[in-house]
């Protein structure tokens with residue numbers, strides 16, 4: 102059922118200009134067009150009626166109070182790098198772009214915290230923190246993403262094996278509720294037993310519960326050495342089978358990625374670079390940090406011994422900073438290269454690490470049954486598998502017809518193995534029915550109640566995460 106929203110009339114636009122100031126409000130089609138999409142493949146753009154770019158929390162609060170009292174949908178937006186259609190304003194209304202709230206307010210070198218506005222780019226945060234001798238260790242693949250977007254999606258990325266995901270690095274938030282109330286959660290402390298933990302509830306809520314306007318992040322110190330071991334195998338199964346043994350070593354790697362030959366071929370074509378050992382069928386990429394090169398080399402020797410037991414060939418350690426950077430960059434560009442290669446659907450199912458091999462085996466069977474190739478790679482160290490079902494064997498129409506049933510079969514398989522629908526990209530618009538179809542009905546009911554108590558008129562990012570219909 103389509104929610105009943107107020108249309109954005111010329112009178113409403115005038116009111117919003119009065120509230121926010123003329124320079125913060127954009128109504129021309131050419132200005133709105135850039136806010137109709139994110140990085141998700143194959144979604145049709147949806148134009149907002151109006152784009153608003155506030156500069157401070159008070160302005161966000163004024164806008165939400167107005168939108169709530171007039172029942173106008175508001176879609177918060179960070180940098181628009183999301184991969185689940187989370188920023189598409191599916192019911193029109195206002196896109197609330199946080200891009201002007203992009204100040205790093207403080208880096209506190211005694212408490213190891215950074216206090217930032219949500220529009221700060223992840224790359225800018227990392228650079229500023231490192232300039233102070235500290236470290237923000239998360240590495241979700243797209244460094245132009247905003248910190249607000251990272252928090253709203255609970256972004257993960259390559260370093261999650263050692264450092265966890267975004268929620269493990271957030272100490273406090275300032276957020277504006279749907280009716281314009283400003284709340285502050287947490288603070289510059291690491292322990293709290295003081296009531297419900299709304300910081301954690303808002304993380305991963307994809308703009309459906311509140312607009313995040315300030316963030317206190319936990320920082321750490323950086324280890325001196327960061328190296329990569331690239332291990333080739335002749336068989337994917339052997340590569341992923343070696344992962345539990347690698348993780349049983351006393352030291353945890355920072356990242357542990359797997360990839361197959363087909364994505365290596367695609368990335369080589371895209372970048373024009375030759376990847377190491379590219380004649381092999383599957384690869385593990387292990388990232389390790391340590392306080393001395395000897396400690397890292399010693400760890401890699403242990404990993405190599407394990408991988409050899411599973412049939413690996415000679416592993417490669419890139420010798421220069423440039424070679425390391427190229428390898429990481431190639432990994433970061435997989436999605437962009439795949440988008441160029443063929444129409445595709447991206448899934449980011451997560452399963453218990455011990456089930457990766459079985460899950461991938463079953464995915465291959467499903468892919469074979471539907472005659473739709475699956476390109477698989479991902480975060481082997483945390484069980485988060487990126488699957489791309491590409492349209493290379495049939496017409497686009499036929500592929501689109503078959504896709505929902507194929508996706509359903511893959512989600513059902515992942516969940517039957519103890520996994521869940523999304524490990525890091527979020528539910529957004531794309532996976533809403535799959536979440537609803539695959540989680541406990543009591544849990545879904547509870548999520549709807551929480552949404553209703555935060556946002557009774559359903560103005561915040563409606564049509565995302567859960568269907569209230």
Ligand SMILES: Cc1cc2nc3c(=O)[nH]c(=O)nc-3n(C[C@H](O)[C@H](O)[C@H](O)COP(=O)(O)OP(=O)(O)OC[C@H]3O[C@@H](n4cnc5c(N)ncnc54)[C@H](O)[C@@H]3O)c2cc1C
Nearest residue numbers: 179180181182183187242247249250251253256257308313
């Ligand atoms: C090439 C590429 C690689 C990627 N690799 C990874 C990866 O490894 N790991 C990973 O986790 N993600 C990855 N992503 C996905 C994406 O970068 C993340 O989802 C990121 O967190 C989105 O941030 P953003 O600022 O672009 O948010 P947007 O796309 O603008 O928004 C995402 C969601 O957050 C909400 N939102 C944004 N800001 C706020 C706010 N201030 N308050 C409330 N809600 C808000 C939006 O409403 C939307 O629901 C990748 C994307 C690309 C294009």
